[in-house]
Every structure is written in structure tokens, then in C-alpha cells.
Amino acid sequence: MSLTDEAISRIRALILSGELPPGARLPPEHQLAAQLGVSRNPLREAVKALVVARVLDVRRGDGTFVTSLEPRLLLEGLGLAVELLRDDTLLEIVQVRRMLEPAATALAASRISAEQLDEIGEHLNAMRAACDDVEKLNHHDAAFHRAVVRAAGNETLSTLLDGISGRTLRMRVWRGTVEAGSSHKTVSEHEAIYNALAAGDTTLAQAAALMHIGTTETWLRSVLGDVEGSRDQHGEEETL
Template sequence: MAVTDEAIEKIKKMIVSGELGPGDRLPPEKELAERLGLSRNSMREAVKALEVIRVLDVRRGDGTYVTSLEPHLLLEAISFVVDMHDDDSLLELFAVRRMLESQATGLAASNVMAEEAQALLDEIGSVDQSTVSIDDLVAHDIRFHTEIVRLTGNGYLASLIEGLGSQTIRARVWRGLTEQGAVERTLSEHRAIAEAIADHDSALATSLATAHVAGVERWLRQATAV
């Protein structure tokens, strides 16, 4: 293991073990390096790396602190990488989203309360197919999927899927503008998913969510092959 990697692992172990908690200040660099048996240079590089992925917060003139370690914060680095995709890798993003979101939908069906299920159905009912714009449809799509993932009760999963979903908006708008019947198909699939969730049918909800995202993947694959 490289010296810097060893330093990163040792700092991470201090956090995972609870020796350092969210918001805690790290000991001074020299003291920490001596304590962990590492050079100050490797310690400095490790701190830089952990700052990039939002585990540590270096405050000039004050010290280095453990961040809040909230899911949305830790996943910002992943969102940044995802944001660098090109059209060729967009299909891979949809594949990841399909795998994660389908399981999240099944979990939501297990957890949902009656009023939450009704809120999903009301969201779909609020969209007028005859007058809805593509921007409004995409906004509805985001609200619908965000609410489903929230129902899992897993903040890390919600943040990760939200990051992936935000990177696929362009493709969803493109589909809405170019594919005939996109509005009707989207709302119909959303309603089927919401009804399966309301019925606490995890297996059906998972299958419907898989097919829903896969449909966009299939359309994108055909569109980019032209």
C-alpha cells in the first residue's frame, strides 16, 4: 500500500471507530503524523485527498475538521464525476439508475403509508395531459421519482439516485420533445408504479420501475444510433 493510501486508511479508521466524529477537529498535523507513525508529507497528501471527497474540511488558519458526513455531502464527489459524462456514457448512467431505482421502488412499496401512496397518485393526477409542457412533465418526473426514493428511508441511496437522475434530465427532455406519445406513456407508467406501491406489491413495483427506466435506455440507444 502506498504511504499516502496508508495515511488515508488510518484517518478513515479514526472516523469509522468513532475516535473522530462529525465536526471534530483533527490534532495538529505534526502530532497526528507522529501518532500514526507517518511522515508529515504523506499526512498532508492524505488530508488533501479526504478534503476532495468531503470527508475533511480544511479551514485555513483554524485547523482541519471532520465534515458533517451527511450523505448529500459525501456524494458530491460522485456527482461531480458523473457530471463529466458524454453522450456515449449516458447509457451507462441509465443502467446504474435502473438497477438502483428499481430496488428503491420495491423498498418504497414495503415502507409506504396510505397517505404517502395517495400523495404519489395525486401527483400524477395533477398533470393535465392535454396542456402539460415538456418542462412541466420533466418537473413532474423528478418530483415523482424523488418522492419514491425518499420513501426508502435511506439517505445515502436517495442522494446517490438524485445525483444520477439530475445528469439524465437532458435525455429525458430530448425524449419528451422527439418521441410520439411520450407524455401519455410516462404518466401511464408512473400510475402503474404508484398503484403497485400503494398495494405494497414490492415485486411488481420493482419490475415496473425496471421497465420504466429501461424504456428510456432503449429509446436513447436507438436515438444515438441514428
């Protein structure tokens, strides 16, 4: 472990122990360095790293503070990390969504308010009206799912799913562009989710979400299989 990593670990231990709770101001640099048993240079690098991770917040002229440590703040970098993943991990991202989102949808069915259901219904109506506009359709598609997950009332789950939504949204735009009739299939699947939420049926809501994401995963598998087959054929032709 490097000296910087050691400093990070010790600051994190202070936070986890409650000695530095959310919103607390860190001691002056020389005092904290002595407390942690590290020199100032590794401490400065550790603070920089924790600022990037949104664990600490440097306020010029005021000091360095522990952030709120809320899930949305700490996990907001997930979206950037997902954006940087290679294209061959797209199927894995969809699989993660398939594991998480049906559970979130079931939870939403048990907790959703009338106002939240109205918001979801508005996005569904907008999707119906935008069947011939792939970009607009997918904009409301993404908003529909964000509203459903928010209705689950679990900020950590909502943040995790938000983090992968950007990558899967581009895939859905791609599907809508190349597959005839996909827009109407998409609207129909979202109607099933909405109806299950409106009925407060957790089992049906989970099944509807699973079917919707499963359809997307099946389509992606077929596309990736066609691409791989094309590459193999191209490679054989080059060899010949």
C-alpha cells in the same frame, strides 16, 4: 503509494477504527504528523484531499473535524462525476438506474406513508397537467422519482439514484422533444407506479418501475443505433 496517499490511508484507518469518530476534532498538525509517521507537507495534502471528499471539515480558527460521514454528504460528489462522463456512457447510466430503482420502488411500496403517497400523487397530477410542456413535465417526473426513492427510507440508495438523475433527466427532455406521444406514455407509466405504491404491492411496484425504465432504455438503444448507423453511412460516403 505516494506519501500523501499513505497519509490519507492512515487518517482513514483512524476513522474506521473509531479513534476519530464522526464529529471528532483532529489533533494539532505536528501531533498528528508524529502519530501517523509522516511529514507535515504530505499530511496537509492528505487533509486537503479529504476535505474535498467531505470526510474532513476545516473550520477556520477552530480546527479540522471529521464530518458526519452520512451517505448524502460523502456521495454528493457522484452527481458531478456523472455529469463529466462521456455521452457514450449514457446507456450504462440508464442500466444502473434499471438495476437500482425498481428495487427502491418495491421497498417504497412496503414503507410508504400517507403523506409521502400524497406528495407523489401531487407530482403525478402536475405531470398530467403538463403533458404539452416538456420541461415542466420532466421537472415533476424527476420530483416524482425522488419522492418514491425517499419513501424507501434508504439514504444511501436515494443518494446514489440522485447522483445519476440529472444526466437521465436531460435524456428524458430530449425524448419528450423528439418522440411524438411520449408524454402520454410517460404519464401512463407513472400512474402504474403510483397505483402499485397505493396498493402496497411490492411486486407490482417493482415491475411497474422496471417496465418504465426499460421503455426508456429501449428507446435510447434505438436512438443510439440510428446515430451509429448514420455515422457509418456518412463515413462510407466520405470514403467514396
